[in-house]
Amino acid sequence: MDILKNFPTSQELLQSYSHFDVLNVNGHVHSPFSFSAFDSIQQMFELSEKENIKVLGLNDFFVTDGYAEFYNAAVNARIFPLFNIEFLGLMKNEQAKGIRINDPNNPGRIYFSGKGLNYPVSITNALKSKLDKVIEETQNQVRAMVVKANDWFVKNGVNISLDFSEMKALYARELVRERHLAKAIREKVFSIAADDDRKKLLFQKIYGGKESKCNMNDIPGLENEIRGNLLKSGGHAFVEETPAAFMPLEDIINIIVTSGGIPCYPLLLDDKAGNYTEFEKDFEVLLQNLQKYQVGCIELIPGRNDIQHLAKLVDFFESKDFVIFFGTEHNAPEMIPISVDTRGNIPLNAHLQKTSYEGACVIAAHQYLKSKDMDGFLFPCGTPKLKEKKQFIQLGNAVINKFVNI
Numbered sequence: 001m002d003i004l005k006n007f008p009t010s011q012e013l014l015q016s017y018s019h020f021d022v023l024n025v026n027g028h029v030h031s032p033f034s035f036s037a038f039d040s041i042q043q044m045f046e047l048s049e050k051e052n053i054k055v056l057g058l059n060d061f062f063v064t065d066g067y068a069e070f071y072n073a074a075v076n077a078r079i080f081p082l083f084n085i086e087f088l089g090l091m092k093n094e095q096a097k098g099i100r101i102n103d104p105n106n107p108g109r110i111y112f113s114g115k116g117l118n119y120p121v122s123i124t125n126a127l128k129s130k131l132d133k134v135i136e137e138t139q140n141q142v143r144a145m146v147v148k149a150n151d152w153f154v155k156n157g158v159n160i161s162l163d164f165s166e167m168k169a170l171y172a173r174e175l176v177r178e179r180h181l182a183k184a185i186r187e188k189v190f191s192i193a194a195d196d197d198r199k200k201l202l203f204q205k206i207y208g209g210k211e212s213k214c215n216m217n218d219i220p221g222l223e224n225e226i227r228g229n230l231l232k233s234g235g236h237a238f239v240e241e242t243p244a245a246f247m248p249l250e251d252i253i254n255i256i257v258t259s260g261g262i263p264c265y266p267l268l269l270d271d272k273a274g275n276y277t278e279f280e281k282d283f284e285v286l287l288q289n290l291q292k293y294q295v296g297c298i299e300l301i302p303g304r305n306d307i308q309h310l311a312k313l314v315d316f317f318e319s320k321d322f323v324i325f326f327g328t329e330h331n332a333p334e335m336i337p338i339s340v341d342t343r344g345n346i347p348l349n350a351h352l353q354k355t356s357y358e359g360a361c362v363i364a365a366h367q368y369l370k371s372k373d374m375d376g377f378l379f380p381c382g383t384p385k386l387k388e389k390k391q392f393i394q395l396g397n398a399v400i401n402k403f404v405n406i
Contacts, residue, residue, distance in 0.1 A: 182231060
């Protein structure tokens with residue numbers, strides 16, 4: 001980052017910005033380069049300014065193509081940018097044992113993030129080749145879903161047709177995903193059906209005779225309903241991912257570390273019934289599994305968690321010096337607030353807000369040090385410097401305050 005590279009030394013920053021005020025953070029949002037509730041990267045910064053967010057983390061699936069636009073918007077808005085990425089991988093041993101990790105429906109599948117990657121980012125040719133193959137497989141899956149959907153529409157007298165290239169041009173900045181298909185189908189139904197009754201009739205045909213339960217003005221609800229009835233397992237346009245669409249966790253971590261980032265495990269935590277996945281239900285066992293992969297950073301999307309469950313988890317991992325922070329994803333059609341809260345729109349308490357900001361400070365310090373060609377939060381062997389967490393928090397706080405006050 002050009003600005004960070006030209007920042008003063010660590011000592012000078014710490015002398016100038018010794019005060020510590022907890023700033024508002026959203027460490028995990030998706031942009032239109034994968035799928036997003038936002039129409040543009042600029043929109044996410046406009047909303048962040050309105051809600052007084054001072055640190056924002058871009059966390060797209062598989063790609064870093066939005067980094068330059070994200071960085072420029074962050075500089076203009078004086079909101080500190082965190083350069084992150086997210087992957088979908090597979091742990092075959094857990095899959096064989098039926099152990100769900102952080103995908104509640106698919107044993108063995110794991111969502112995994114990298115935090116504070118280099119900007120500009122660079123990936124070795126060998127690892128980039130592996131990543132490109134995964135991306136190609138995901139796009140082939142979507143193309144196959146388009147073919148099956150179109151065949152289903154013809155069979156059921158639905159006068160709409162999907163086109164992969166058209167969807168990419170209209171909706172996707174980079175990857176075409178299942179949610180883009182749902183959006184395209186919903187928009188095409190709306191374009192040819194003049195009133196709600198005709199829309200409902202078309203959706204009934206698309207759903208194989210099942211009536212829509214959504215209000216026709218509920219755009220997010222309709223798109224989720226399309227996914228559930230047509231595109232998910234059991235739907236007539238469903239196409240299962242091939243094994244080649246998933247990287248082993250070891251490869252994912254290797255890509256993150258060699259790209260300058262910090263491996264970070266995203267917790268699913270409790271569902272609405274208070275249940276946990278097998279991988280996460282015992283915090284001590286979870287800790288041991290994360291340590292096995294040299295992971296010292298976790299993140300959560302608190303909007304899906306009960307605040308008491310969240311606080312218990314945070315207390316446990318803070319006692320182990322883990323880096324922790326929160327986000328909203330915005331990886332669905334609903335435009336929710338960009339400020340982080342917990343299930344039922346219960347705000348984060350003061351302690352959780354501080355936890356989130358301290359996590360952001362660690363990533364900010366890491367990015368600052370890496371921009372100056374220095375070691376960041378990881379030792380050369382990849383082990384996180386958990387015992388130095390407090391120093392990274394202090395430095396990161398100074399870096400963020402310098403950035404937002406330029």
